[in-house]
Amino acid sequence: MKACLLFLLLAAFLLVPPVARAQSAPQLQAQADVDTVGVGDVVHLELSAQSGEGMPTDPQPGATPGFVVRGQSSSPSQTHISINGNRIDRFGLTVDWALLAQRVGTFSVGPPTVSVGGSRFAARPVTIHVVPAGQGPQRQQQQNQNPTPFPQGFSPFDPWRGLFPGVDPGAQSSVVTDPRLALDAPGGTFYFLHAVVDNPSAVVGQQVTFSVYEYLDEGAGAGIEVDPADVHDPTAAEFVKHPLLRDDQEAILVGYASVAGRVWKVNLVRRWALFPLHAGDLVIGPMSVTLLRPRSAAGSKRATDLLHVRVTEPPGAGRPPGYALGDVGHFSLAAQVTPRDLEQGGAVGVHVELSGKGNVPAAMAPPARPGVEWLAPEVHEQLGSVGREADTFGGKRVFDYVVRVHLAGDVDLGEVSLPFWDPDQKRYAVARATLGTVHVKPTAAAPASSGDGPEQETLPGLPPPREALEGTAPSHAHPDDSRLYWLLGVGAWPAAFGIAVAGRAAGRRMTRAWHARRASPATDLKERVTAANAACHGKDARAADAAIAHALEAAAIAHAGVSVRGAVGDEVVHRLEDAGVARDAASRVAELLRECEAARFAPDAADVLSARDRWLRAQGAIRQLVKR
Amino acid sequence: MRGLGFLFAFLVLFSCASTARAQDDPGTLFAQATQALKEGRAGDAIASFEALADRGVVDAVASYDRGLAYATRVRIGAEVPGDLGRAAHGFEEARDLSRDVRLTDDATHALTVVRSEVARRRTRAGQPVEVDPGRSLARTVSSLLAEDTWAVLAAASSALLALGLFVRWLAGAPRWRVACGVVAGVAAPVLAVSIAMTLAARHDRLVLREAVVVTSSARPSDERGIALAGATPLPEGARVEIVEARGPWTRVRFGSIDVSVAAGALRDLAR
Numbered sequence: 001m002k003a004c005l006l007f008l009l010l011a012a013f014l015l016v017p018p019v020a021r022a023q024s025a026p027q028l029q030a031q032a033d034v035d036t037v038g039v040g041d042v043v044h045l046e047l048s049a050q051s052g053e054g055m056p057t058d059p060q061p062g063a064t065p066g067f068v069v070r071g072q073s074s075s076p077s078q079t080h081i082s083i084n085g086n087r088i089d090r091f092g093l094t095v096d097w098a099l100l101a102q103r104v105g106t107f108s109v110g111p112p113t114v115s116v117g118g119s120r121f122a123a124r125p126v127t128i129h130v131v132p133a134g135q136g137p138q139r140q141q142q143q144n145q146n147p148t149p150f151p152q153g154f155s156p157f158d159p160w161r162g163l164f165p166g167v168d169p170g171a172q173s174s175v176v177t178d179p180r181l182a183l184d185a186p187g188g189t190f191y192f193l194h195a196v197v198d199n200p201s202a203v204v205g206q207q208v209t210f211s212v213y214e215y216l217d218e219g220a221g222a223g224i225e226v227d228p229a230d231v232h233d234p235t236a237a238e239f240v241k242h243p244l245l246r247d248d249q250e251a252i253l254v255g256y257a258s259v260a261g262r263v264w265k266v267n268l269v270r271r272w273a274l275f276p277l278h279a280g281d282l283v284i285g286p287m288s289v290t291l292l293r294p295r296s297a298a299g300s301k302r303a304t305d306l307l308h309v310r311v312t313e314p315p316g317a318g319r320p321p322g323y324a325l326g327d328v329g330h331f332s333l334a335a336q337v338t339p340r341d342l343e344q345g346g347a348v349g350v351h352v353e354l355s356g357k358g359n360v361p362a363a364m365a366p367p368a369r370p371g372v373e374w375l376a377p378e379v380h381e382q383l384g385s386v387g388r389e390a391d392t393f394g395g396k397r398v399f400d401y402v403v404r405v406h407l408a409g410d411v412d413l414g415e416v417s418l419p420f421w422d423p424d425q426k427r428y429a430v431a432r433a434t435l436g437t438v439h440v441k442p443t444a445a446a447p448a449s450s451g452d453g454p455e456q457e458t459l460p461g462l463p464p465p466r467e468a469l470e471g472t473a474p475s476h477a478h479p480d481d482s483r484l485y486w487l488l489g490v491g492a493w494p495a496a497f498g499i500a501v502a503g504r505a506a507g508r509r510m511t512r513a514w515h516a517r518r519a520s521p522a523t524d525l526k527e528r529v530t531a532a533n534a535a536c537h538g539k540d541a542r543a544a545d546a547a548i549a550h551a552l553e554a555a556a557i558a559h560a561g562v563s564v565r566g567a568v569g570d571e572v573v574h575r576l577e578d579a580g581v582a583r584d585a586a587s588r589v590a591e592l593l594r595e596c597e598a599a600r601f602a603p604d605a606a607d608v609l610s611a612r613d614r615w616l617r618a619q620g621a622i623r624q625l626v627k628r
Numbered sequence: 629m630r631g632l633g634f635l636f637a638f639l640v641l642f643s644c645a646s647t648a649r650a651q652d653d654p655g656t657l658f659a660q661a662t663q664a665l666k667e668g669r670a671g672d673a674i675a676s677f678e679a680l681a682d683r684g685v686v687d688a689v690a691s692y693d694r695g696l697a698y699a700t701r702v703r704i705g706a707e708v709p710g711d712l713g714r715a716a717h718g719f720e721e722a723r724d725l726s727r728d729v730r731l732t733d734d735a736t737h738a739l740t741v742v743r744s745e746v747a748r749r750r751t752r753a754g755q756p757v758e759v760d761p762g763r764s765l766a767r768t769v770s771s772l773l774a775e776d777t778w779a780v781l782a783a784a785s786s787a788l789l790a791l792g793l794f795v796r797w798l799a800g801a802p803r804w805r806v807a808c809g810v811v812a813g814v815a816a817p818v819l820a821v822s823i824a825m826t827l828a829a830r831h832d833r834l835v836l837r838e839a840v841v842v843t844s845s846a847r848p849s850d851e852r853g854i855a856l857a858g859a860t861p862l863p864e865g866a867r868v869e870i871v872e873a874r875g876p877w878t879r880v881r882f883g884s885i886d887v888s889v890a891a892g893a894l895r896d897l898a899r
Contacts, residue, residue, distance in 0.1 A: 316682060316683060319679060319682060319683075320679070321657065321660070321661075321672070321675035321676040321678070321679035322671075322672075322674075322675030322676075322678070322679070323679070323682075365671055365674075365675075365708065366671065366706060367669070367671050367672070368669065368670040368671040368700075368701045368704055368706030369668060369669060369704065369706075370668035370704045371704070372704070372705075372706070373704070373705030373706065374705070374706050404705075406705075414669070458702055458703050458705075458745065459699050459702055459703050459741050459742065459745055460741070461737075461741055462696060462699055462700075462703070462738055462741055463696075463734040463737055463738055465662060465665050465666070465692075465693045465696050466662075466689040466692060466693060466731065467662050468689065469654075469655075469658060469687045469689050469690060470687055470688045470689045470725075470726060470727070470728060470731065471687065472686060472687065473725075473727055478775055478776060478779070478830070478833070479776060479779045479780070479783075480775065480776075480778075480779045480826050480827075480830050481830070485779065485783070489779075489782075489783035489786070490782050490783055490786045490819075490823065491786070492786075493786045493787045493789065493790030493791070494786060494789060494790050494793075496790060497790045497793045497794055497797075500794070500797070501797065
């Protein structure tokens with residue numbers, strides 16, 4: 001029994017080609033562009049093969065039950081990298097088979113295979129559902145054409161429709177409407193656009209699926225045509241946009257809707273995966289078209305509403321180190337290191353494959369280690385719509401690094417990791433791929449295995465790190481933030497001095513004004529009149545006459561502006577007349593002055609009563625001077 | 629049996645919560661970061677230091693070590709574009725935040741090393757080597773003293789000026805009048821300068837926003853974001869003053885240059 005087993009093992013060892021034993025298996029991935037098609041539709045089966053050993057050749061689709069192969073196209077690619085004499089080669093082959101569905105059922109197609117170095121390798125088979133003709137998700141519209149002699153109209157989203165004029169079967173009364181497509185009211189007659197997002201609130205980097213549907217009135221009985229030159233796509237400047245429908249893809253009939261009691265045919269014309277770039281209330285602009293037909297609506301615009309998406313950042317709590325804002329989705333990492341054995345100073349190739357759905361990061365942070373130098377990667381990507389309804393963006397990005405190892409011995413390359421926010425689970429997760437250890441043989445030409453080869457030249461003399469936080473400085477109030485500081489601390493002193501100087505100057509001005517006021521003719525007249533009154537009530541007639549004379553002289557100055565003091569004879573009258581006083585009044589003043597002078601200097605005793613009489617007449621003369 | 633199940637579930641939940649708490653704890657993050665930095669795992673250290681910054685931790689040592697982590701990644705040959713700028717940012721922030729003279733000196737020295745490397749690369753590329761045009765004269769003078777010191781000086785010189793003027797005004801003796809005139813004559817310009825510096829320092833504290841260029845080529849643009857023909861990119865690691873932030877573009881002042889650059893090319897300095 002043991003001998004038989006040994007014989008079998010030996011036979012197997014001899015039968016397997018030596019090349020196949022020496023090489024590692026190529027990376028193969030097979031996928032179909034759709035997973036459900038109708039009978040008569042074409043599905044594309046794509047095989048992608050990557051190998052470091054040789055160019056994949058002789059691609060075969062494998063078993064294709066239910067399908068007929070209608071065509072095949074191949075795209076080979078090669079990458080050669082040479083560093084320090086170490087050459088790294090990568091060979092790629094992408095093959096596309098067009099398969100025509102022939103019968104209803106669920107079929108496992110493949111596995112597709114390729115040959116590398118004389119050995120054949122197989123990918124995983126692909127399962128495709130075939131439904132009856134016309135029921136495929138993307139080919140239903142073509143199946144529903146019904147030729148008639150009348151043109152049906154043109155849609156820019158369905159440019160082929162005009163080539164096959166006919167009545168759209170959607171107008172038939174037997175159609176089944178989809179309540180999910182129903183609206184409260186139509187956005188226009190005959191035709192309107194309706195835009196929706198699947199999620200009005202998201203985090204930065206989370207996919208928001210934006211869809212625009214056109215609604216065509218099935219009961220209008222008239223051809224509807226949109227001006228293809230006046231179609232304006234929505235603006236979404238604050239998002240990264242990835243179309244989930246191909247640019248050249250026909251509009252997709254998604255069903256029929258009942259809106260305001262009428263049946264509308266609903267086509268999907270735009271579907272984008274939008275990834276918000278920052279937090280805030282982000283706006284998606286309207287999409288607009290202009291109708292050409294029917295004639296009654298020609299020239300009228302149809303536009304979608306503005307849509308708002310409220311975007312926040314993922315929570316800070318639990319955020320793993322290394323998380324980059326915008327890394328949202330669900331991702332996985334796989335890595336391959338070849339070769340594992342090298343000489344010191346040589347290089348290995350690190351093949352990192354990042355796959356998943358969501359905002360697939362465009363860059364990866366390699367694990368930086370001393371003595372391990374990561375060169376800029378070569379990046380390949382296969383991104384697009386994924387999922388059963390093709391409403392999710394995703395795929396894979398491949399990063400091919402060349403890594404130079406300056407150390408000798410067993411060198412641990414560490415692991416590549418990608419922290420991300422999973423919006424479905426509402427938590428952070430980390431995708432990891434361990435790179436493992438490479439075995440580096442020391443060479444005499446290479447520097448000693450200290451790992452300090454490159455850093456001897458770059459950034460020498462950096463100071464050592466610190467190991468304890470310093471703590472935040474206690475915040476304190478600044479005096480200059482207070483108004484009191486500026487008012488009392490800085491402004492009060494000069495202000496006090498200014499007030500003192502100004503006060504003193506004002507006091508001086510008031511004193512001068514007071515004195516000036518006291519020296520005015522009117523004040524003098526008032527004082528003279530008061531003195532005359534007082535003197536006339538006394539017993540000294542000479543004093544009374546003197547006071548009366550002074551009052552008259554003061555009145556002449558105050559009211560006529562002329563001094564009559566010292567004037568003799570008719571000079572008093574002349575002066576007063578020259579000043580504009582009437583002759584009669586001037587004469588009375590002159591007469592009274594003469595009488596007063598005579599009484600004051602008469603040798604006889606003076607009579608007080610006469611003086612009082614003269615004062616009465618003098619007051620009348622003064623009033624005449626006032627009336628002048 | 630059911631009790632054991634509950635106990636097990638409780639322990640699992642408790643351990644998960646503890647892990648989450650430890651992951652959010654700044655002290656733990658800092659310890660992880662410094663450990664990774666000591667072991668030369670620059671990428672891991674950077675991730676932890678950045679996580680620390682994301683949690684709002686503003687600390688001179690954290691900024692300094694973060695700068696060292698980026699510089700280490702450059703040293704070990706795993707440089708990611710912008711690492712030199714981010715290293716300079718960490719050192720600049722540490723210099724601004726620190727109250728420790730030795731840490732400030734180390735940060736200044738490290739900054740010199742990083743900027744020398746940037747200047748060396750720019751020389752190779754045939755670009756101007758000026759990386760640090762320095763601060764304006766007014767800002768240099770205002771930073772000679774602390775804002776509070778300028779404020780106290782302003783108040784003292786104000787009082788002295790008023791006192792000199794009063795005494796000179798009221799005094800009869802000529803020697804007093806001359807002495808007080810001299811005092812007032814000195815106090816007046818000191819008052820003017822100290823008020824100006826107090827206001828400048830206060831403005832810097834409340835309004836001034838600065839950033840560091842963290843890309844290898846921050847291409848100057850006009851206000852519409854159109855790249856200026858013939859303009860030299862701002863040097864990586866340069867400290868610039870933010871004049872105005874407008875959407876994806878930020879207007880900055882670098883020395884005597886006043887241009888707009890992409891907002892992503894800058895990283896604000898924490899205050």
